[in-house]
Amino acid sequence: MKDFKDDSKSDFFNQIYQVVAQIPEGRVTSYGAIAKFLGAAKSSRVVGYAMNASHSLATPIPAHRVVNRNGVLTGKFHFDSPTTMEEKLKLEGIEIIEDQIQNFKSLFWDPQELLAK
DNA sequence: CACATGACTGACT
């Protein structure tokens, strides 16, 4: 059973989870943004893979706030139900049409915000 | 141990 602090296995996943866990409610970010923030802009796929693996985590992370760079809910089928992701985002005040986040540009949250904080 | 797959992205044609 993996955990947030299990850096002995993979620092990358660990950091990804930390960033995702810090995404403010009602905001979203992209896989690439997280990857770039961690210094591996070309490893965006690993970020997505980390989300897929997040099911094994003891601590649930807001993976529904992470979408691709177009603001499309590409990973919605990986949730309990294909509508889970969309429903959660809507509950946070995010408007979604056809799996596409509306006003994505404004709702986008850059991991850099963590540093400014 | 080697090959294939994937919640992505950027570059090239």
Place this chain on the structure above:
DNA sequence: AAGTCAGCCATGT
């Protein structure tokens, strides 16, 4: 402008 290709890295078979 839209479609295609290659890169990147961990996991599963």
